Amino acid sequence: NSGGYIHDADGIDADKLAFIMNLKNVKRGRISEYVNQYSSAIYHAGERPxxxxxxxxxxxxxxxxxxxxxxxxxxxxxxxxxxxxxxxxxxxxx
Structure with a gap:
């Protein structure tokens, strides 16, 4: 998103990518919601990757x-x- 980025220290596999695709394309959610599903991730608000x-x-x-x-x-x-x-x-x- 334009408001920040996620960093998942465990990496992003096919299941996590499918979650992101559903979050963004179906639910129209924000990438910050990824951390609610995957505790290994950190959302960096207002930062660049x-x-x-x-x-x-x-x-x-x-x-x-x-x-x-x-x-x-x-x-x-x-x-x-x-x-x-x-x-x-x-x-x-x-």
Whole structure:
């Protein structure tokens, strides 16, 4: 959501993804509701996900979603790849 993100330290498997798909596409709920179902997750209200240790970063929402400082945080966390899923979701510095 635009209001924050979830981080599930146990990962997101097929069952959890199905829960998210139902939550968002059928119930039209907020991603923050995920933590009510999965106690391993934390909802980070008002924050951006780019400082979380990850393998792949997928900026997909808006232009300039990922900036240079956030890209450096990904590099510092030894991520593998960025795949842009929107029109110019990264700044030139990223």
């Amino acid at each position: 780019w400082s979380v240790n990850c393998d792949i970063a997928l900026p997909c929402a808006t232009q300039n979603e990922l900036n240079g400082n956030e890209a450096q945080a990904l590099i510092n966390n030894n991520f593998i790849a960025v795949a842009e899923g929107a029109n110019m979701p990264t700044t030139p510095e990223a």
